[in-house]
Amino acid sequence: NAGVTQTPKFRILKIGQSMTLQCTQDMNHNYMYWYRQDPGMGLKLIYYSVGAGITDKGEVPNGYNVSRSTTEDFPLRLELAAPSQTSVYFCASSYDVETQYFGPGTRLLVL
Amino acid sequence: AQSVTQPDIHITVSEGASLELRCNYSYGATPYLFWYVQSPGQGLQLLLKYFSGDTLVQGIKGFEAEFKRSQSSFNLRKPSVHWSDAAEYFCAVGAPEYGNKLVFGAGTILRVKS
Numbered sequence: 001n002a003g004v005t006q007t008p009k010f011r012i013l014k015i016g017q018s019m020t021l022q023c024t025q026d027m028n029h030n031y032m033y034w035y036r037q038d039p040g041m042g043l044k045l046i047y048y049s050v051g052a053g054i055t056d057k058g059e060v061p062n063g064y065n066v067s068r069s070t071t072e073d074f075p076l077r078l079e080l081a082a083p084s085q086t087s088v089y090f091c092a093s094s095y096d097v098e099t100q101y102f103g104p105g106t107r108l109l110v111l
Numbered sequence: 112a113q114s115v116t117q118p119d120i121h122i123t124v125s126e127g128a129s130l131e132l133r134c135n136y137s138y139g140a141t142p143y144l145f146w147y148v149q150s151p152g153q154g155l156q157l158l159l160k161y162f163s164g165d166t167l168v169q170g171i172k173g174f175e176a177e178f179k180r181s182q183s184s185f186n187l188r189k190p191s192v193h194w195s196d197a198a199e200y201f202c203a204v205g206a207p208e209y210g211n212k213l214v215f216g217a218g219t220i221l222r223v224k225s
Binding site: 004031033035040041042043044045048050058090092094096097098099100102103104105 | 115147152157160162201207210212213216217218
């Protein structure tokens with residue numbers, strides 16, 4: 001099993017550009033999550049999904065959108081990139097509340 | 112809503128010394144408690160978790176944590192630190208009524224000096 005994979009690893013965006021961060025898991029987990037990590041702030045939940053076709057906002061959803069058309073994939077969309085979205089983004093998945101499995105992260109720089 | 116506080120931003124210990132990382136949570140009942148570790152440039156890996164039962168839980172890599180309800184704490188300990196333990200450690204809390212969502216602390220960066 002590859003676990004949770006994320007692409008790209010690193011990206012530089014200009015202000016106002018859009019992009020999609022990809023996340024795929026091969027563990028057949030129903031639950032998937034997107035977090036952002038900023039220095040000294042821990043991880044903040046952006047969006048999460050409890051199954052295909054079901055998504056909900058987390059703590060910091062503004063400026064982001066998600067979709068969940070399959071169990072495996074949970075892409076995160078940035079429509080109009082802003083410097084405040086410079087961060088490291090982590091995708092995670094879980095079977096239940098017990099353990100979340102994290103991807104390696106995507107480092108995003110918005111200039 | 113639940114919250115997590117990790118009072119120490121940085122901790123430096125000598126290799127071979129004991130370690131304790133502090134975690135305090137705010138929640139009315141008994142939450143689900145977790146410790147994750149993040150090596151530089153990596154994702155997070157679960158060290159251990161507490162749901163119920165024995166308040167002293169053992170994890171991977173020789174770590175353990177103790178749940179103390181009276182102090183709302185879930186401190187992480189290791190009797191002898193190795194240089195490879197240098198990383199950032201995150202405490203997280205979940206609760207049944209919040210589904211599978213976790214709230215993370217700000218993290219503690221552990222430095223190990225030889």
